[in-house]
Amino acid sequence: MAKEITSRSENYSQWYNDIVKKAGLAENSAVRGCMIIKPYGYAIWEKMRDQLDKMFKETGHVNAYFPLFVPKSLFEAEEKNAEGFAKECAVVTHYRLKNDPENKGKLIVDPEAKLEEELVVRPTSEAIIWHTYKDWIQSYRDLPILINQWANVVRWEMRTRPFIRTAEFLWQEGHTAHASREEALAEATKMHSVYAEFAEEFIAMPVIKGRKTENERFAGADDTFTIEALMQDGKALQAGTSHFLGQNFAKAFDVKFSNQANQSEYVWATSWGVTTRLIGGLIMTHSDDDGLVLPPKLAPVQVVIVPIPKPEPELIEKANSIAYALKAKGISVQIDNDESKRPGFKFAEYEMKGYPVRIGIGMRDLQNNQVEVARRDTKEKYSISLDGIDQHIESLLEDIQKTLFERAKKFRNDHITEVNDFEEFKNVLENKGGFISCHWDGTSETEELIKQETKATIRCIPLDQKQESGKCVYTGKPSMGRVIFAKAY
């Protein structure tokens, strides 16, 4: 069970780093701000990637790949976008090294090899992609273009944290082009829903769907849709965004098409992305003091079978037949036949790594035609008959997936607090954390003042916001609905 926010939040950062390390997900690299994703962490990313990719294809998208480098002149074309990312760009200025004449065995950047035009390492790919789309689009018949790219991007962050914020990260970015405003808006909305569905059904991480305020919006977008999750320490995590880009990029890159009446029009655009940050969200939604807890739908291995006390041939044989039955149901299974470690060590290890279900099988069990089943989410252990074990495990995995979501949702809902004055706002923020639902006068100035005073930002204006007249929690000016504030990652 997740502990109370108050007790964990003091050392939450350390606790998080411990899980990342001990579960074998990732480690810091020698390169500043970058992370090495280890095989187990990457396997989780692959599960996420495969599922998302499937959902993108089901909604009509195809994959392609665009260059890592963006010439500066292209990068700066869409001014707001360029300005928004300028502070965190890695820039390539030279293309060659040479031996240092002053220092044998060392290399220096060859000043002769200075690039005529600097190359920006993509922090996002709108620029390079819209430069390309210009050549691909002439007629309404060329539209829509529905392309996704799986890639790495670089944002030179000052302070980093594994999965949540690293200088280089893996993501997917969808970039679509449409003939009408309505169609582009529908696309942005659709992908917003795809993200919410993925977060809730697969990560078992409840999210609030909403739109960003002008302040928090993606640089270059007319509207940004977001899914906001709540972590165990009471801080919010922006888990995915979908942007309606209007005609901003079409105008910046001069991308026009002829409509059916043979009139020239600018193309309408969207972009949307999720990143390896989702793994951070997963960790901070479900894990406990014994380590990682993985939702079965994203666990690289769903069931591990541990022969007790060690892998005797008879036990291995039985384990194989259980594994065979489970695999027939599409369940992933691993049999631990390592003789060098004792059962207790293995139990702790698999708990740390978050395996959803562990089956223990010993001679004693075999005689009774049963095994011991341990579920990671509740830490319950019980013996069950070998007859019909495949059905039992199948429904157990479903139950674990559901239990994790319900538990996280209850926690999240318990930490949405309606607040009506600013003292209460600060009090809840300090002592309880979580989402604060309150009235806001709709101005960027007020949002900024609240941020400066409390570090809380407007996470989103919920899509299901109720019409309700009230007074801004800060200025007392009239407001027509509540927005969600929180401290965020």
Added chain:
RNA sequence: CGGGGCAUAGCGCAGUCCGGUUAGCGCACUUGGUUUGGGACCAAGGGGUCGUAGGUUCGAAUCCUACUGCCCCGACCA
């Protein structure tokens, strides 16, 4: 870029204040044995330019100077 801290075995640390045998501990590793239903035990063993460079001294992990790297706290942020 501001403020603070750290640097000793693969990892985590003690020793530094107050200089003095062969630099130590836990984990991990190797070998052998006994074990094995919740992180086994015993024994033997391997592994170190004490971050780098210079200085003080009969003698430096320890004192002094410079440099380098890393971590934490701020500003920035998926």
